Amino acid sequence: MSFRYDIRLSGSGGQGLILMGIILAEAIGIYDGKFVSQTQSYGPEARGGSSKAEVVLSDTEIDYPKAMSLDLLLAMNQKSCDDYYMDLKNDGILIVDSTFVNQVPIQKAFRIPFTRIARENLKREMVANIVALGAIAKLTTIVTPKAIEAAVMARVPKGTEKLNRDALKAGMNAAMKAQKASVPQMLSERVDEDT
Amino acid sequence: MSFRYDIRLSGSGGQGLILMGIILAEAIGIYDGKFVSQTQSYGPEARGGSSKAEVVLSDTEIDYPKAMSLDLLLAMNQKSCDDYYMDLKNDGILIVDSTFVNQVPIQKAFRIPFTRIARENLKREMVANIVALGAIAKLTTIVTPKAIEAAVMARVPKGTEKLNRDALKAGMNAAMKAQKASVPQMLSERVDEDT
Numbered sequence: 001m002s003f004r005y006d007i008r009l010s011g012s013g014g015q016g017l018i019l020m021g022i023i024l025a026e027a028i029g030i031y032d033g034k035f036v037s038q039t040q041s042y043g044p045e046a047r048g049g050s051s052k053a054e055v056v057l058s059d060t061e062i063d064y065p066k067a068m069s070l071d072l073l074l075a076m077n078q079k080s081c082d083d084y085y086m087d088l089k090n091d092g093i094l095i096v097d098s099t100f101v102n103q104v105p106i107q108k109a110f111r112i113p114f115t116r117i118a119r120e121n122l123k124r125e126m127v128a129n130i131v132a133l134g135a136i137a138k139l140t141t142i143v144t145p146k147a148i149e150a151a152v153m154a155r156v157p158k159g160t161e162k163l164n165r166d167a168l169k170a171g172m173n174a175a176m177k178a179q180k181a182s183v184p185q186m187l188s189e190r191v192d193e194d195t
Numbered sequence: 196m197s198f199r200y201d202i203r204l205s206g207s208g209g210q211g212l213i214l215m216g217i218i219l220a221e222a223i224g225i226y227d228g229k230f231v232s233q234t235q236s237y238g239p240e241a242r243g244g245s246s247k248a249e250v251v252l253s254d255t256e257i258d259y260p261k262a263m264s265l266d267l268l269l270a271m272n273q274k275s276c277d278d279y280y281m282d283l284k285n286d287g288i289l290i291v292d293s294t295f296v297n298q299v300p301i302q303k304a305f306r307i308p309f310t311r312i313a314r315e316n317l318k319r320e321m322v323a324n325i326v327a328l329g330a331i332a333k334l335t336t337i338v339t340p341k342a343i344e345a346a347v348m349a350r351v352p353k354g355t356e357k358l359n360r361d362a363l364k365a366g367m368n369a370a371m372k373a374q375k376a377s378v379p380q381m382l383s384e385r386v387d388e389d390t
Contacts, residue, residue: 018217022235029237039260040217041232042224065234066260157352 002060005142006067009132010052010084011076011097016129021053023133023151024143028057031147037065050079057142072140074132075101076114095135097128110139110178117170127167130156134171139179145172197255200337201262204327205247205279206271206292211324215269216248218328218346219338223252226342232260245274252337267335269327270296271309290330292323305334305373312365322362325351329366334374340367 007024009017018040025038036057054067069089075081076097085105088094096104099115112135118128130152137148149168156164202219204212213235220233231252249262264284270276271292280300283289291299294310307330313323325347332343344363351359 022213025235025237026241030241033239033242035236035238037234037236037261039232039234040220041230041257041260042220043230043256044228046221046225046228061238062236063261064259065236066232066258 002058004056004058004062005071006069007055007057007072007074007142008052008067008070008084008087009055009074009076010050010080011074011100012080013049013051015051015076016126017051017053017076019155020129020133021055023148023155024136025055026154027143027147027151028055031150032144034058035060035062037062039065039067041066050083052080052084072136072142074136076128076132077101078103081105093139095132095139097132099128108182110135110175110182112171112174112178114171114174117174118167121170122163122167124163124167127163130164130167131171131174134168134173135175135178136171137168138172138175197253199251199253199257200266201264202250202252202267202269202337203247203262203265203279203282204250204269204271205245205275206269206295207275208244208246210246210271211321212246212248212271214350215324215328216250218343218350219331220250221349222338222342222346223250226345227339229253230255230257232257234260234262236261245278247275247279267331267337269331271323271327272296273298276300288334290327290334292327294323303377305330305370305377307366307369307373309366309369312369313362316365317358317362319358319362322358325359325362326366326369329363329368330370330373331366332363333367333370 009020021038025036028034029036034057039054070087070092072093074095077100081101094109097114098111099113114131115128117131119125137143137145152164204215216233220231223229224231229252234249265282265287267288269290272295276296289304292309293306294308309326310323312326314320332338332340
């Protein structure tokens with residue numbers, strides 16, 4: 001069976017999720033050279049202000065580009081976390097923007113305050129999505145840091161390159177911290193399982 | 196059976212096709228309130244510089260978001276026209292950017308010089324995609340002019356609103372001319388069929 005990896009990026013309209021999806025897809029498809037599809041769907045409820053973008057990658061051509069069981073869910077607000085965590089696979093990764101997500105329904109999750117980092121460290125809240133991309137590049141193996149940087153640079157407005165490069169790095173650093181913090185938790189889970 | 200309408204927007208990377216797809220999908224999904232999915236797919240050939248974005252609309256939830264038989268194909272360069280015209284339905288609509296597409300493989304096609312209009316009338320070649328959106332709004336009934344304008348205004352950079360509104364209008368005007376020019380052709384076809 002061929003390899004397939006399903007990602008959903010979710011949150012509020014205005015958090016830049018569609019641009020995130022495009023950048024992530026272009027990083028994987030153009031710069032890393034894998035097969036990838038990127039989809040957004042709207043229904044009559046789309047006026048409600050929720051937003052999601054999906055990215056599916058594979059080692060062969062993708063016939064069905066809608067995300068199914070999720071390998072990775074990014075939830076940038078509480079509603080999207082509540083709505084979608086059930087779609088995660090058992091070993092799927094949940095990453096939440098802890099600026100807005102207070103209640104995380106599963107234990108194994110990475111809590112990173114993307115929006116607070118963007119607001120306080122970078123002075124531009126709107127790059128929270130790029131901070132999150134940096135974290136995804138660090139917490140998963142689906143995209144190389146080099147590819148994500150090239151894809152970000154190709155899509156962001158001229159004159160904002162430094163800001164966005166800094167945002168990517170801030171996301172990568174925050175992800176490394178979150179990863180270290182999660183090691184004791186993972187270990188204690190293993191102990192629990194053993195007993 | 197439920198209504199479904201499949202659109203492919205195609206051309207070169209850098210012609211703004213993905214932004215077009217997003218704007219068209221948001222116009223239909225958010226502002227007109229129908230179901231719509233918007234997808235771009237990349238394979239290892241993505242470095243080649245071709246680009247396509249697909250939009251599928253329906254009156255019910257869309258299970259399969261990849262475009263199948265096309266109701267509408269926009270070809271912004273010769274290669275995409277050559278590669279994709281075979282995917283058109285018999286009664287599908289072909290719209291080409293006649294700035295770059297010289298050879299149109301089927302008779303019933305709308306030839307509009309989107310890039311030349313953008314370059315000469317609007318002094319900004321990069322709005323050729325918005326000119327094309329204006330033409331699509333005029334040549335089809337899939338999106339209302341009001342919705343497409345709202346969606347364009349929500350997505351384009353601040354400070355470029357007037358330019359983009361002018362681009363939309365230029366596209367609508369050019370489409371009306373192309374439509375009038377095609378009437379004799381359509382009539383002669385009908386006469387041919389009758390005889």
